[in-house]
Amino acid sequence: MGGNAQTRWWADARVGYIVIDNPPMNVLSDENRRGIRDALDEFRADGVGAVVLTGAGDRAFCAGADLGEEKHLTDETVGKFLARGEQTFRIIRDYDRPVIGAINGWAMGGGLVLALWCDVRVGSTAARLGAVGVKVGLMASNVQLSRLFPEGRARDMLLTGRTVEADEAYRLGLLSSVVAPERLMGEATAWARGMADRPHELMAAAKRAVNLALEPAVPR
Amino acid sequence: MRVESAGISIVAIDGACTGADFERALEADIRVAADGATFSADGARDLAACAHRLTRLLGEARAKEIVLGPRRFDAATALRLGIVTRVVPAAELAATAAALVERLAALPPLALPAIRDAVRAARDLTPDAALAVEHAHFRRLIATRDHKAAVAAFFERRPAVFTGD
Numbered sequence: 001m002g003g004n005a006q007t008r009w010w011a012d013a014r015v016g017y018i019v020i021d022n023p024p025m026n027v028l029s030d031e032n033r034r035g036i037r038d039a040l041d042e043f044r045a046d047g048v049g050a051v052v053l054t055g056a057g058d059r060a061f062c063a064g065a066d067l068g069e070e071k072h073l074t075d076e077t078v079g080k081f082l083a084r085g086e087q088t089f090r091i092i093r094d095y096d097r098p099v100i101g102a103i104n105g106w107a108m109g110g111g112l113v114l115a116l117w118c119d120v121r122v123g124s125t126a127a128r129l130g131a132v133g134v135k136v137g138l139m140a141s142n143v144q145l146s147r148l149f150p151e152g153r154a155r156d157m158l159l160t161g162r163t164v165e166a167d168e169a170y171r172l173g174l175l176s177s178v179v180a181p182e183r184l185m186g187e188a189t190a191w192a193r194g195m196a197d198r199p200h201e202l203m204a205a206a207k208r209a210v211n212l213a214l215e216p217a218v219p220r
Numbered sequence: 221m222r223v224e225s226a227g228i229s230i231v232a233i234d235g236a237c238t239g240a241d242f243e244r245a246l247e248a249d250i251r252v253a254a255d256g257a258t259f260s261a262d263g264a265r266d267l268a269a270c271a272h273r274l275t276r277l278l279g280e281a282r283a284k285e286i287v288l289g290p291r292r293f294d295a296a297t298a299l300r301l302g303i304v305t306r307v308v309p310a311a312e313l314a315a316t317a318a319a320l321v322e323r324l325a326a327l328p329p330l331a332l333p334a335i336r337d338a339v340r341a342a343r344d345l346t347p348d349a350a351l352a353v354e355h356a357h358f359r360r361l362i363a364t365r366d367h368k369a370a371v372a373a374f375f376e377r378r379p380a381v382f383t384g385d
Contacts, residue, residue: 075363086355136371136374137369137382138358143338150276150282151277152303153305159249159250
């Protein structure tokens with residue numbers, strides 16, 4: 001069990017839980033990035049087999065970068081800003097256990113990126129996903145959305161920035177299941193427990209294999 | 221019907237979309253269809269190119285379903301496969317396309333082609349190289365006047381006006 005000012009985490013029966021708790025919309029702060037990293041390290045040491053990542057409250061999973069912080073970025077600081085984000089996603093992608101995103105509300109911009117780097121996503125009926133970067137003249141979630149999705153669907157979401165509600169997200173395969181809000185953590189726990197009960201080496205190898213399969217083929 | 225907005229092409233499909241029409245529709249950025257539309261790759265001028273494009277657009281399993289499977293399929297199947305991202309009653313097709321044009325026209329124009337190019341690149345690059353492309357675009361876009369206008373409008377809860385700089 002642990003936490004910092006904006007992140008809480010604990011483990012129960014070999015399932016780890018991380019909650020982004022930065023109300024009202026759970027914008028992703030440096031505290032959250034540190035919290036995710038520290039929690040995953042601690043879980044590995046404690047023999048956790050799978051991890052559930054979610055947002056506090058019923059409004060948002062994660063609303064992405066703080067636009068207030070982002071508007072002060074200069075040519076010098078933007079590189080560090082991008083590197084901090086990338087580091088978090090890399091930690092989740094390269095973590096040797098599955099991470100399940102429990103999408104309890106808005107997942108937009110950098111919050112969508114965070115959701116997409118999770119290995120599996122389950123959502124509540126209140127889940128709303130949006131690649132909203134384009135609305136502020138930026139791009140985010142391009143890479144992961146383009147890899148998870150066939151190009152036609154990636155273009156639709158990225159170029160319009162439109163909101164995808166839970167039922168459409170399920171149909172598109174962005175969510176693997178959708179349940180009522182009060183059942184979300186139970187559902188995410190069931191997915192995590194199913195994975196935590198399998199041999200760790202097998203889960204780690206399967207995750208690595210999928211990561212590698214998304215690499216472009218070597219020309220023959 | 222093919223329309224363009226901020227350099228992004230939208231095809232609204234009604235009736236039979238086959239052969240060369242089908243090939244042209246696949247080249248667009250966004251496709252929507254009327255519920256009575258039908259689709260077929262039959263008569264394509266270059267079936268191999270069509271198969272390649274379909275694999276990029278839909279993924280391998282779905283592309284094979286089209287190229288090797290039933291010769292003609294309906295709008296509901298096109299939606300399921302991801303050929304189109306929306307199906308509406310025929311009477312609403314023109315308005316749907318117009319709404320998309322309007323929506324795209326209201327977005328910052330510099331970001332749109334950058335996103336389209338980055339989507340295309342993401343498939344051909346390693347994740348690290350693709351992220352580098354995305355970040356290069358991000359660094360350029362964050363310095364634009366349009367981005368600053370969008371953030372200011374967000375905080376002032378009003379629509380933004382974009383100039384393309």
